[in-house]
Amino acid sequence: MVHPVAVAGFLMAVLPLIATPGASLTLLVQHVTEGGRRRALPVALGTVTGLYVHAALAVAGLSTLVMRSGVAFTTVKLIGAAYLIGLGLWTWRTAAPTPRRSRTRSTDSVYAQALLANVLNPKAAAIYLTLVPQFVTPRHPLPAQILTLATAHALLITLWLTAWTLLLARATRALRGPRFKRMAARATSAVLIALGVRAVVA
Structure with missing residues (x-):
C-alpha cells in the first residue's frame, strides 16, 4: 500500500500538470458547449x-522502453501531434452551420477522442515514469x-473536469445560440x- 502522505504528495505534484490546459480540457469545452453537461461524462471517462x-x-x-528509445518516443509524439492537428481541423470544419440537420455525436465517439488524446500524449506517460517512482517503495508490490x-x-482529474463542466454549463446557458x-x-x-504543433516542435 502507498502511504497517505505519499499519495498526497503525488497529487500535489500532478495538480499543476492537470491545471495546465491541454487536450482533455479543450475537448471538454468543445463537447459541453456543443451538447451540454451530459457530454462531459465520456470526456472524463476517456x-x-x-x-x-x-x-x-x-x-x-x-x-520505459518508449521513453528510453529516442525513435520510439518521437514516433509516439508525432502520432499524437498528428491526431490533435487532425482533430482540430475536423472540429473547425464541423463548426460550420448545417441547416435542416442537427449534428449529433455519439457517446462512444466522444469517449474515443478523449481516450486517444490521452494515450497518444507521451507527457502523460512521463508522469508514471518520472513522478510515480518518487512515491513508491520497492518493499511493497x-x-x-x-x-x-x-x-x-x-479522481483528481475527474474533480477538475467536473468543476469546469459546471462553469461551462452555466456560461452556455447564458450565451445560447449557434453563433x-x-x-x-x-x-x-x-x-x-x-x-x-507544440508537440511537434517541443
Whole structure:
C-alpha cells in the first residue's frame, strides 16, 4: 500500500500538470458547449481510461522502453501531434452551420477522442515514469502502488473536469445560440491544432 502522505504528495505534484490546459480540457469545452453537461461524462471517462492505460504500460515496462528509445518516443509524439492537428481541423470544419440537420455525436465517439488524446500524449506517460517512482517503495508490490496512485490521479482529474463542466454549463446557458457555439468550436479547433504543433516542435 502507498502511504497517505505519499499519495498526497503525488497529487500535489500532478495538480499543476492537470491545471495546465491541454487536450482533455479543450475537448471538454468543445463537447459541453456543443451538447451540454451530459457530454462531459465520456470526456472524463476517456481521459481516466487513458491514465490507467499509461499506468498499466508503466507496470509492464513498455513506457520505459518508449521513453528510453529516442525513435520510439518521437514516433509516439508525432502520432499524437498528428491526431490533435487532425482533430482540430475536423472540429473547425464541423463548426460550420448545417441547416435542416442537427449534428449529433455519439457517446462512444466522444469517449474515443478523449481516450486517444490521452494515450497518444507521451507527457502523460512521463508522469508514471518520472513522478510515480518518487512515491513508491520497492518493499511493497509495485502494481498495487501504481494502481493506487493512478486511481488518486483519476479522481483528481475527474474533480477538475467536473468543476469546469459546471462553469461551462452555466456560461452556455447564458450565451445560447449557434453563433456562440460556432465560435467556441473554432476556438477549440485552434487550441487543438496549437497543441499538436507544440508537440511537434517541443
